[in-house]
Structures are given as structure tokens and as C-alpha cells.
Amino acid sequence: MDHYDIIIIGGGLAGLTSAIHLAKEAYNVLLLERCTYPHHKVCGEYVSNEIVPYLEQLGVALPKTVSIDTLQLSTKTGKLLQTKLPLGGIGISRYTFDHILYKKALSVGVTVKFEIVNNVTFSKETFTVYTDKENCFIANVVIGAYGKRSGLDKQLKRDFISKNTPWLGVKAHYSLPEFPDHLVALHNFEGGYGGLSKTESGAVNFCYLVTYKSFKTEKSIDKFNSNVISRNIFLCQFLEKAQPLFDEPMSIAQVSFDRKEAVEAHMLMCGDTAGLIHPLCGNGMAMAIHSAKIASERIHDFFKNLDYSRSEMETDYAREWAHTFRRRLQTGRMLQSLLLNPGASNLLMGTITKSPGLIRTLIKRTHGKPITT
Template sequence: MYDILIIGGGLAGLVNAIELSKAGLHVALIEKQTYPFHRVCGEYISNETLPYLQALGFDPFAQGAVALSEFRVSAPSGRSLRLPLDLGGFGLSRYTMDAALSELAQKAGAHLYTGQKVLRVASLSEGFAAYTDQAPSPFQARVLIGAYGKRSHLDKDLQSDYFYKRSPYVGVKYHIRTSAHPEAQIALHNFKQGYCGISRIEAGKYCLCYLTTREQLRQYGNIAAMEQAVLLQNPYLRHIWATSEFLYAKPLVINEVGFLPKSRVSQGVLMCGDTTGMIAPLCGNGMAMAIHGAKVLSSLVKDFFAGTLSRAALEQEYQKAWQKRFAQRLWAGRNIQHWFGHPRLTEALVRSAQWMPRVAKVLMRQTHGPVF
């Protein structure tokens, strides 16, 4: 019987594991993959996380992270706008970051079970049980944290409203070497039915990651054909594709990238990170929200184990705290995303922002939070 069981070892799961183990609690985390591994993610992390990560014992710059201070957005035609980033951020691959955080969690005393998938969860009179595809008997814990990301078969039981709604988006990612992109810049290059982020990460590499629709991919038959016919209409992307070295044998692809709101607590399971709902990737804030969400949740779980918060109060306080910090940002991300992917709308947006850069800055601020 563990005090806390965490399903999923992305940023939300790992930060909870570090915090709760450091507090002397008995923590198990189950992750279906084995570190280190690549994920579809733009790998731009907002500086709002920096003081907290450093306090946790993780210095991104010691892992080779690169500071990013400028933003460029381009319409499919190539019309573009450059702005300094208010708070800025850094680039670091999830391959490096998640593996380093998993080591930190283990050092803090968490038990990590990797290469093992949770198949289903059940309530017990005093806690929860989780059944995996490997362990002969279920894991048991008093508190269960769901940090299994944007979508999982576990949602079928825990978030069925969400599970049965299909999402039209797919995400594609590469690591590349290029001289076609400024080092300190994060760019968002638009194309018909999608947008592509590019920014530098460690070891002289760049992360290139885009979101588009399943329908468009189906129309062109495969990724390479779609890239040639659609993405490369944008002159910035054409130049990057023509002059860069693509480092993966084939791109990483994920389906069903959805942005509808999800539950924060379901059947007593405390959800964290993307499991509570994912912010549109163009905001570049999903990682910051996962880390911040884990800070908030782990602090309340510590109070519960210290006996200063009842189980009911833990759930209520968490939902309130989540709503206050993240609801507005998710809503803003969903609405801003409507402007992207339509060539004429994006053109109009970039054109207006060229005349009124202050408006662009206000919009950008809606998609981020304060330093925490």
C-alpha cells in the first residue's frame, strides 16, 4: 500500500513524485514508456517555471537548455512579425528533461515502474487499486493521481464525456540541425490548416513541431506529400526544409490532440497536467501548466497527509485552485487558435499586429501565467 500512486511520468507526474517523496511520503509512479524517450512537443518552456524548477533541484541550463527571447509569427504568404518575448523561455528536449526529472524523483525516494501500462483503476474502501499489464497483483494507494496526458483508454471510465468526442488534430515532430533559424527565436509559421513551431534545444539542435488536421493528412495520403504541398507554401518553412538536416529516420506523430476541458477530479482520482485539459500548443504553455499544476496539487496532498485537510476539502481546494490559475488560459488558447490555420485570417492577424504590436503582446500575455 503506497500513500500515493501516480499514473504517467510526464512533467505533471514527475513533479508530483519529486515533491511528495521529498515530503517523506511513500510514492509509486507508473509510466508506460522507458526513459529517455522522445515525445511530440514543441519543447519551448516558459520562464515562468524557472525559479520553481531550480528550487526543485533541476537546472535546465546545466542540461544544455538554450534561452529564447524573441517571437516571430508568419502567415502562409510569408508576411511576418517579430516581437520580443515578455517573459521569454528556454528550449530543452523532453528526451533530456523527463529523464533528468525521473532521476530526481528516484533520488527523492519515489518508486518508478517504467515500461508498464495501467489498464484500469478501481476504488477500494480505503483508497484505490491500479491494474497494470505486468504486475501480477494491483498497486494500491490511499491517493491516486492521474497524470496520463491528453488522452488514454483510462478516460473511457474516468472521463467518458471527453473520451467519446473525437478530435480532428494530429501533431508531428522532428529534431533538425539548421542554420536557417535564429538561435534565440521561437517562430510560429502558419500554413493552411495548421501551424509549425521551431526553436533551438540542447546540443545545437532545433525542435520543429507542427499541428494540422487528420483530414488534410488523409487528403494528401502521407506526411511527406502533405508537407510538400501545404507546409512548404510558407517561404520560411520552404527555406528550413531545403537547408536543414532532419535527424529522425521518420517523424514522430500523434493523433487525437484535443483541447476540450476535462475533469479535475473524477471518481476520487486527482487529475493533473494535460489530463485536466490541454492548452493549444501555439501558446507554448502546456509544460508550464503541467509543472505549475503539480506544484499546486502536491502541496494540497501534503496537507491531506499532514491531517490539516480532509479528503473532501482536498478535492474542493484543488478544483478551486485549478480554476483560478488555469481556466482562463485554456479558454484564451482555444479561442486564439481559431485564428490560425485559415490563410486569410492569419494574414489579417499578422497585418493588424504589424500596425498594433501592443495588441499582439496583450494576446500573448493571455496565454501565459506569472512566475510561480
């Protein structure tokens, strides 16, 4: 059986970032990922600038062709608001982002295997990780970075996995050259909201989150786009002019925003595996990368300091995770419920229009400061 210092389950942003960080500290790292790269993912593809200095320290340079500094918000009745983003961000497709990180991970010596993890056990200070290819691997430390939900959550009997959630995510790329580079637009419609922003390829990403209750009023994504989403005048204008670039939009079901634990069965959970912020905040990717940094630092302390026990590492990681992200998640939940309530969303937009400082305060409450090692 192959033995590693660290095994990382899942090679999205959190898994790949922690793999790079820890391999650069000279640990022997195995990353197990379900899908080969590159691949598209359902995501708004606006990433906050807060992660740029940290990724640069890890030697990861992102294409900055699409620099975004302006947020546009509209209600379903067509009320529109525009404001500068305090820190701003980058428009980058997950197809490119994850692939850049994957290539970096290989270059710093991470072993990557394309296998699905279906079980993990922990005994006598050692993890055994089992995969669908009937392999098993041994490690001292395991990071769970397998995203929003996975069969592993069932194995671990995590609370959120047994509950149905009302959310569905849909995404596709479109061609609309006149769409401004500097803009991320968030438009509300019945039962959900959708984000528009450009990516490094010049394509415009349209990604939305919607309740099943609203979605099931129509029989297909096409019908939902024309009959429900297009009632928002801005989305209607977009869909009329833009040319779809995907054969079919992508979708993901059962998107859960429930509370999760940051440590489960002695694994440090990173990114969405530890908790997902409402996408309207545009901070999930930065949180995934930031949580990978926190976990990597605690793991480094654990390996290099014999007086620092596993239980101290777990407690410190969980505490730091909560300290860094809990307020963002709470604000995200509050904003989502206001935005989806027609009366409350008009009132919120009215208040924000009269007091533009309020929106910047809300953005700051869901984002962090630039992070470095």
C-alpha cells in the first residue's frame, strides 16, 4: 500500500491549493480527484481579488484579462443599482482556473490520481483511503475537499446529507462581445437570481441558482429561461442578444447551504466540504482557497512540532475556520432571504440606493482582506 504524508480528497480549488501549498513545504502529497482536467463546473466565475497575493506566493499566476470592479444589482421588477466593488475581482472560468492549479500541483511534485474515494477509515493515527478502483492508500493526515456533496458525506453520516434542499444551479457560456469586462451583474427573478460576468476567453458566464418550486413551473431550462428568467428585463435583453456557446447548459442539484463541521472523523474539511456561502456573495471560491491555506498551515505545524497534537490541530483549525468565515456565511444567509422576498428586496434596494455606503458594508461583511502566507 502506498504511504503519503497527506492525502487530499477532491481536486477543486480547495484541494488543489492545499496540495500545492503542502508540496511546496516538501510533504509527500497524494490528490485524488474524480474527473480529469480541464472541465467546466457550475460556478459564477467571479473570484475576489483577496486570494491573488496568496496564489502568487504559491507561484500561481492567474490571467487578469477580465478585471472586475463594478457590481450591478436588479430586482425582478427592474429596479437597478450599480456600485464600485471595494476590492474587486477577476473573471475566470473554472475550466481554466482548476487547470492552472492542476498543472502547478504537478510541477511541485503532487501525485494526482483520477479515482473516486468511497471510504476513509482512521485507526492508530493512520488513515486508510479506499477508492472505486479498489486501491487503498495510507496517510498521516487527510483533507476532505470534495465539494458540496459526495457519497462520502453519507459514509460519514453528516447531518446535511439526509435533508433535501430546494436549490438547483445552472450555468452556460455565451458570446456577447459588447458585455463590459469590468462588470459583474446579479439579477433577481422568481425563485432565484443569476450572475453575468465575462471570463478570460471573452465568453460571458450566465450562472443562476433557483428553487425547484420555481423551476418546476416549466419543463426545461430553455422554457424556464424564456418564461421566468426573461421577466427580468436585463436578463431578457441578455438572452435575446447572446449566442449560447455550450451545447446544453450544465446543472447541479441539491445545493445545500446547511451548517457543516470543519473537522469530521479527524479529516480537516476545506472549501464547500466545510460550508458553502450563498453564491450571490461571490466569495465561495476565495473561501475555498483561504480555508486551504488555514488547513495547510495547521498541518505544517502538526508535522514540524512534536508537541502539537492532532487534537490541537483539529481544534485550532475548526476555531480558525469559524472565526474567519462564520460571519460571512450568516450575512450571506440573511441577504439571500431578503433578496428572494419581493417586498423585502425592493425595500433593500430602495435603502441601498439612498445609502450607497450600505452595500459596500454588506460586501465587506461577506468578503475578507487580501490574504498572504
